Amino acid sequence: MNNRQLFLSHLAQTTDFPLLIEIEKAEGVYMYGANGEKYIDLISGIGVSNVGHRHPKILAAIQEQLDKYLHLMVYGEYVQSPQAQLAKALTDTLPSSLNNVYLVNSGSEAVEGALKLAKRYTNRREIISCVNAYHGSSHGALSIGGNEIFKRAYRPLLPGIRNIEFGSIAELSHINTQTAAIILETVQGEAGIRVAESAYFQALRKKCDETGTLLILDEIQAGFGRTGKFWAFEHYGIVPDILVCAKGMGGGMPIGAFISNQAVMAVFKNNPLLGHITTFGGHPVSAAASLATIKVILEERLIEGVDKKAELFKSLLIHPRIKGIRNKGLMMAVEFDSFDALKPIIDHAIANGVITDWFLFCDDAMRIAPPLTISNDQIKEACDIILHAIDQA
The missing domain is CATH 3.90.1150.10 (Aspartate Aminotransferase, domain 1)
Structure with missing residues (x-):
């Protein structure tokens, strides 16, 4: 055959x-x-x-890491140079409040981790997302997706999900003190490249601050230089509480991350212990490729x-x-x-x-x-x- x-x-x-x-x-x-x-x-x-x-610089980084080691241990136990160096390089591109990185294998996994983090940190259960949003195909990511055609065959999905119109300041009134997080693509991708005004993002940030809601920005497609800034949110003068990335992050290797403040991320340490777990997240070869990718984007x-x-x-x-x-x-x-x-x-x-x-x-x-x-x-x-x-x- x-x-x-x-x-x-x-x-x-x-x-x-x-x-x-x-x-x-x-x-x-x-x-x-x-x-x-x-x-x-x-x-x-x-x-x-x-x-x-x-x-060629990505290939060289991969080869260098291949000559050292591949998988050693589940995420977060051993000190591995590719992971540590990548986390530092990522946070160097970001505002100081986004200083803690959790490495995973894909964008969908990064979304799943971000949703868990928001619920655990706020002790709230409602998640708001946008109509025609796409955040991945795993169960939680599908739940917050904004197109019913892709969801109906898999219901029941996660409860407590509300979809609002992307770019509508009036619809931000749905964010309240019961909302754990609102997640949205900084630029809507699968909706056909939909771009919101700066005033919308300013109002969104203000509403989240007023209600104690975490703002999760999905830059799985929009990150790593794609929009003319390293991160798309830089166009709008705001900073998310949690940032989700993948795709262009790895130079062709599978990797993703969700990034937040160290104090927020610390809730995964206890009650329960090991609040989020991944075996292959931050695989050393993918992490080495990602570190090289950041250097290429910036140096070139x-x-x-x-x-x-x-x-x-x-x-x-x-x-x-x-x-x-x-x-x-x-x-x-x-x-x-x-x-x-x-x-x-x-x-x-x-x-x-x-x-x-x-x-x-x-x-x-x-x-x-x-x-x-x-x-x-x-x-x-x-x-x-x-x-x-x-x-x-």
């Missing part, structure tokens, strides 16, 4: 129509198929490859080019069938009339060498979130292919 047959026979499937693109190698912004195909990756593995595929000054690259995309993607482009940095949604109009365009783009897709809760918009390392010439090449795909469709 070839790999395609093995994939279909023995790997669990999540749709009846997987892309079935077989990749043999990836480098920078490119992925290469089994038969010599070459693709520009305009979605970065859904927001993961912020520094490109197989960045990748964030400085984000806004100009986004503007270049917007200046080139002009076509009568394009209804508009929403973005925050290189988180971009190119809007079309409908999914029926968009899907053939995506198919033609892939066939011509550009990987893109749509959003879970916004299927009339094309996702563009390339590696931050993409060059102007590569942007122009990708846009030419997309425009040609529009004409073909």
Whole structure:
């Protein structure tokens, strides 16, 4: 059996129509198929490859750690240099109140930990999230998701969840002294790149302070330079109580984290002891890759080019069938009339060498979130292919 047959026979499937693109190698912004195909990756593995595929400094960090040790012990017992150095590097990018890091394996796990932390610290049970939010697919993360289509088959889910409209200051009145936390994406991703005003975030921070509610910001997609700041909340002049991250954090390796104040995080130490546990969280190889990723983003000054690259995309993607482009940095949604109009365009783009897709809760918009390392010439090449795909469709 070839790999395609093995994939279909023995790997669990999540749709009846997987892309079935077989990749043999990836480098920078490119992925290469089994038969010599070459693709520009305009979605970065859904927001993961912020520094490109197989960045040489990430590979070097991984190899260096491979020569030392792999898994040693469950999280939080042994002093492991990759974990400690990564935690320090992360907190160095953040305001002083976000000084304590809990490392996990993924964004969904980070959300689960953040929810537990908020409930334990506040001794409250209500969680507020937003309509069309996506925070992951595990049971708790799904519970706070904002789209019923994905939830209804798995009910009953966590109780005490309320969804409010993202960006609506009036809806913040639902936050009260019974609310443990409100969790929201700083930029809504799967809703199709929805951006709120600074006044909304200021009002949100004020309401949380008034009610003793913890503010959890999910930057699983928006973090690590994606929006033109290292953290998206920097655009809005506020600081969350808990920050959730993953995806672009690992340079292609699986890792996530939730980050808070040391005093808040301390509630996991007792009543009960070991209040949150993970075996592989902060795996030393992933932690080494993540530390190298932070260094690459900062030392190569990748964030400085984000806004100009986004503007270049917007200046080139002009076509009568394009209804508009929403973005925050290189988180971009190119809007079309409908999914029926968009899907053939995506198919033609892939066939011509550009990987893109749509959003879970916004299927009339094309996702563009390339590696931050993409060059102007590569942007122009990708846009030419997309425009040609529009004409073909």
